[in-house]
Amino acid sequence: MDEPLLSLRTHLDAVERFGELRHVRGAHWDLELGGIAELSYRLAAPPAVLFDEIPGYPAGMRVLTGSTGSPRRLGRTLRLGDDLDDAGVVAALRGKPSRWAAAARDFPVRPVDDAPLLANEVPGEEVNLLEFPVPRWHEHDGGRFIGTGCFVVTSDPETGVHNGGCYRMEVADDGRTVTVAAVPGKHGAQNIQRWFEREGRAPVTVSFGHDPLLLVLGGTEVPGGISELEYAGAVLGERVPVVSGPDTGLPIPAGSEIAIEGWLRPDHLRDEGPFGEWTGYYSGRRRPNLAVEITRLWHRDDPVLLGAPPGKPPHDYSYMRTVMKSAMIHDELAATGVPGVVKAWAHESGGGRLFIAVSVEQRYPGHARQVAHLAAHCPAAAYMNRYVVVVDADINPADPDEVIWAMSTRSDPGQDIEVLRQTWGSRLDPLWTEGTPARNTRAIIDACRPFERLGSFPRVARSEPEFLREIERKWGDQLA
Ligand SMILES: Cc1cc2nc3c(=O)[nH]c(=O)nc-3n(C[C@H](O)[C@H](O)[C@H](O)COP(=O)(O)O)c2cc1C
CATH class of the missing domain: 2.30.110.10 (Electron Transport, Fmn-binding Protein; Chain A)
Incomplete structure (x- = not known):
């Protein structure tokens, strides 16, 4: 057969x-x-x-x-x-x-x-x-x-x-x-x-x-x-x-x-x-x-x-979950019709659920926040999410260093962190306590530059890629 x-x-x-x-x-x-x-x-x-x-x-x-x-x-x-x-x-x-x-x-x-x-x-x-x-x-x-x-x-x-x-x-x-x-x-x-x-x-x-x-x-x-x-x-x-x-x-x-x-x-x-x-x-x-x-x-x-035993990431299926979840969340955000979503990433260290970063090409005031709320509750992400970080399009949401840099320099905690309450949690949550409903809270972190200041926000202190390529051609052998 x-x-x-x-x-x-x-x-x-x-x-x-x-x-x-x-x-x-x-x-x-x-x-x-x-x-x-x-x-x-x-x-x-x-x-x-x-x-x-x-x-x-x-x-x-x-x-x-x-x-x-x-x-x-x-x-x-x-x-x-x-x-x-x-x-x-x-x-x-x-x-x-x-x-x-x-x-x-x-x-x-x-x-x-x-x-x-x-x-x-x-x-x-x-x-x-x-x-x-x-x-x-x-x-x-x-x-x-x-x-x-x-x-x-x-x-x-x-x-x-x-x-x-x-x-x-x-x-x-x-x-x-x-x-x-x-x-x-x-x-x-x-x-x-x-x-x-x-x-x-x-x-x-x-x-x-x-x-x-x-x-x-x-x-x-x-x-x-x-x-x-x-x-x-x-x-x-x-x-x-x-x-x-x-x-x-x-x-x-x-x-x-x-x-x-x-x-x-x-x-x-x-x-x-x-x-x-x-x-x-x-x-x-x-x-x-x-x-x-x-x-x-x-x-x-x-x-x-x-077998597909989980555990502290990386585990058996954490790579698959991250890749699949990221694609599904991106697709679901696109299907809402909201413009400008560049990339979504459901980080492996958050088990593909707890920590999601999304990059967005901001088009209007409130846009980044809208994307964050949608991401926190779209069906592919709603269960046991804890953090959604929205970043500008120049940040790679899959790179934890870039995401942390954006959070550290483009979000003001007093203004840019919102907490959503009574959301879909799980008894798997290490923070869940026996005898309480399996709900959690989740934070949205808007780590995008304020829309009104996009034109005036301090420049990123980094050379243009074309210039660096030229420098590398000319001087690269000195660093090798
Ligand atoms: C290896 C593995 C084990 C899982 N174990 C459970 C589990 O014990 N309980 C659960 O509700 N979801 C578990 N999940 C997640 C569910 O499979 C996932 O949420 C799926 O979408 C549920 O399908 P359903 O919504 O069609 O029921 C597991 C996923 C994987 C990959």
Whole structure:
């Protein structure tokens, strides 16, 4: 059988060809995989790592980390090209998210009867998720998280539109069940809630290994009402093949390595957490969370689990999140019709959420502030943002030094910092306190020169680039 579309193995072949895949044999699922992965993220050119021969598990049962952690791997995942560098990925992505969103409905999923996934089927009562080498990623995690790079499918009970989301999932009951930690407000969580209100239970399917395109789309804020599987079709230019879960009718990507289907019920809860999170902190304490009543599991022979463990940035998916978020925020700002937005950047050190900088070509008084407010609340940025800094067009918002320079010299804290209150926060926030609603405050920092003074603001003490090029031609060898 040919590899189905969105097979993780096709991606692995490409990463191997790029020379970006490291094979690690014999590392233990208990903290060693997580530690090796963490070291890999801190390398100058972070590789993808494929773990095999994990003690206690048959050789061939593998775990992959770092699937999207380089421009080439991310460019390939997003079908933008196989040879892109950092700037190339960002440039190639510009404008694409809104086009993909608009085209998604032209790519309904394509049901198929056969897939390598179906090679092994396990009935619900025999399921043991710990037959797979599920890692304990971080020392103080509450348990073993099988779902990090996963793709969780729910549906809107009224429209039937599918939603694919990525939420952390901890194995419970010695492998018989697994929690799903979708935060309230996420589309998946809203679907589940609506099913609970209508039927008292919510259907769900989950893939635990697939082309990382599904990790990227499941893990990023694709606009509501659009199926991530159809959106993936728009990215690929082809309909995504899926098998239908016989119990729930929900789709499972045919390229999946390991998948389950089952039901969530409001009273089927298992303790979950804490987990080392993308903020760089462990989130909260152990508490009851929705858990799947698994009715069926399938897996390929020698399956590969797609891992994407977060942590203090840089982490497994921080590069992907920054690049995707930046493009989506830029697209959403452009779609509002507000002029002059040059570039948006969702900084990796802020987990791609907490710290956003936007550059703007100011056209009228109040323009910079307008862009800041829109950025702080556009759907791609609204969840758990903390700071939005708006800078002039001569500042590169992706360069922290330039942003700090603009903040230090063009903003007057008394006038240029505004605080927005009661905004969409999260229990993952290290500042959140137990027993309070998950809201936060966020600051807008207007680090643009005052519009009225654009003509008279002190000149930047820097030579013109053309002059410097000339000087370099003439004198450069003296500095070499
Ligand atoms: C690896 C990874 C893990 C994530 N874990 C969670 C999680 O546990 N809970 C959550 O609500 N969002 C989590 N997210 C973020 C969501 O996937 C993201 O907000 C996505 O847009 C949610 O999709 P939805 O709004 O369609 O439900 C995670 C993202 C990634 C990439």
